[in-house]
Amino acid sequence: MSVDNIISAAVSRAVKELYGVDTAAETIVPQATRKEFEGNLTVMVFPWVKAARKAPEAVGAEIGEWLVKNEPAVARYNVVKGFLNIVIEPRFWNGVLSSIAETPRYGFKEATAESPLVMVEYSSPNTNKPLHLGHVRNNLLGYSLAEILKACGNRVVKTNIVNDRGIHICKSMLAWQKWGNGATPESLGVKGDHLIGDYYVAFDKHYRAELQQLQEQGMSKEEAEAASPLMAEARDMLRRWEAGDPEVRALWQMMNSWVYDGFDQTYKRMGVDFDKIYYESQTYLEGKDKVLEGLDKGIMYRKDDGSVWADLTADGLDHKLLLRSDGTSVYMTQDIGTAKMRFADYPIDKMIYVVGNEQNYHFQVLSLLLDKLGFSWGKDLVHFSYGMVELPSGKMKSREGTVVDADDLMESMVADARRVSDEMGKIQGMNDAEKDAVAEIVGLGALKYFLLKVDPRKNMMFNPEESIDFNGNTGPFIQYAYARMRSVLRRAAEAGHTVGDYQQVEPNEREIALIQRLTDFPSVVSEAGRTYSPALVANYAYSLVKEYNQFYHDCPILREENPAVLSLRLALTDVTSRTVASAMSLLGIKVPERM
């Protein structure tokens, strides 16, 4: 039982006895006492002021007295306004620390066969361009969210839906056919995803030139778009693709395989993975079937030009296109098919889509459509809607060359880490491969922490001009503290120090503050799972490390002569290092033994 729970339960009993009020212990949430007041935990007494018919100060004092008399863990108290500050018996914390030390996988709940099955969809790239910074945020959030949900005792299936078909792919294919001269990733020495991306950009360049020319000939923008021969060719290619034209399919397969090779490298370096990958080329027909079925049932309607729509005006939304007039599928159609296949494959209890907030409307519509089409889970799907990564110049636009490429970004972070590391000169004993391994951990740690520490729902700013920090509230700050703890533990082992009995030691303020911070971890994990927020874990890791650094600065460990005190401090170092590693693992961030 945690300290918080003991206090909650005791306060609950106190107010029942003192004022005859029933207050569930779960609703009493003690907070850490602010540092300017004496105490470890603070309970607000406002809820009982009415029933007690006394001033808040008097209520606080009465509850405080009761606690001192009846709850052994409470040493003393003080009341400031309506805030009851409780001082926990110092030696009580020793038991708290040892119980944490003895808990395997502290902070994690283990899933069982009966645990809810949660599917997390993330990444979901298009195969027409390499991953950029926005995808990186998506991937890291998705991976971290999955890890957090696992730690909360769920069974989790990580999934990826690859948008491997559609008009955008055809644009790249067409451009490669026209201007590629048979180039391959091997012939050019380029990653496949980058190569394809270049042709997508090439298509767009030619297309816009064409539009401009047509407009100069007197067409309006709309007329030009409708008349564009390039776009007509791309549409034709999509039709041929859907018809299974062998030539188009072969080209498509070849180019997609280049892209997958590239993506695999990027995913691997980023440290993300998937349990099951879906391809829209395999799911879109399911969606098409469902839409046609909906058409029969009168849920959809067909316009004169043959396109199929859903009328959602009764639900406060607009009309939504589901099949183009040429019969091909759109994004929504595919998502319907994919959802159907997933639920056929897994007994999913909860479906979470990690997709940017620019698609809020899409998922509102998807939820509604799935519901109308008779999927009972349609209404309950979760759109984990995260904010965009903005640049000082505004939104990333591939056409304007303002995208921050994922591979380039990771590479430069690692290079920076290596440079800083060499400058510090602390890992001189290592060989080059070991140094590179540390730089990889630190560079990616900086990037990941930077993206994950921010509330996922909010847009965030990334300035490519300023490299991501290695000091302050950063991944490397936490990694460094971890490496230092490990160093202390290594030296302790070398000196033959082991953790002995420390139960009779009265811990000092620093030590208590650190133990108290450690006790927060399980609730942080469950809160992060409940609110889908890796940022809570990131900020917790930072606060824990901050607390440890203060302890480390003020309290000698290996030089401590009292063996019981030495034991306490070693135990604290050990438990803290493990908790830091756990928290970071929930973010997909590795921690180094040395740096």
Next chain:
RNA sequence: GCCCCGAUAGUUCAACGGAUAGAAUAGAAGUUUCCUAAACUUUAGAUAGGAGUUCGAUUCUCCUUCGGGGUACCA
């Protein structure tokens, strides 16, 4: 036009309706015969504007201003 989201130190981010709004960074000033100074300490600096609900509002409601997104036969 309509719909959704946001606005907190110079900057990037925090704050279950609770105490004097926290960090980091940039600025100023310190700490190393001592376990990794990628650390620690001190200092200065912010809730866009206006109403309302409340014992109490950065947080909830409404209005205004300013951003962002969506409303595509793009995904």
